[in-house]
Amino acid sequence: xxxxxxxxxxxxxxxxxxxxxxxxxxxxxxxxxxxxxxxxxxxxxxxxxxxxxxxxxxxxx
Numbered sequence: 001x002x003x004x005x006x007x008x009x010x011x012x013x014x015x016x017x018x019x020x021x022x023x024x025x026x027x028x029x030x031x032x033x034x035x036x037x038x039x040x041x042x043x044x045x046x047x048x049x050x051x052x053x054x055x056x057x058x059x060x061x
Contacts, residue, residue, distance in 0.1 A: 002038045007047070017043070030054065 005018040005025070016027040019039055026036070030051060033040045043051075 002042045004042045004044065004047075017047070 003020040005020055008016050019026045028036055
């Protein structure tokens with residue numbers, strides 16, 4: 001069972017996505033979401049839209 005708990009920033013300013021995976025807390029960076037099965041799918045639509053906007057912005061650089 002994977003449940004999205006929210007986001008937080010670490011000391012370096014990177015945004016971490018916090019999940020509850022089988023009763024254990026897991027913090028995942030945006031670029032590593034696809035490496036953790038089910039985490040990206042557990043995100044709400046607003047967070048997925050923000051990630052898509054970030055990726056679109058990065059592709060323009």
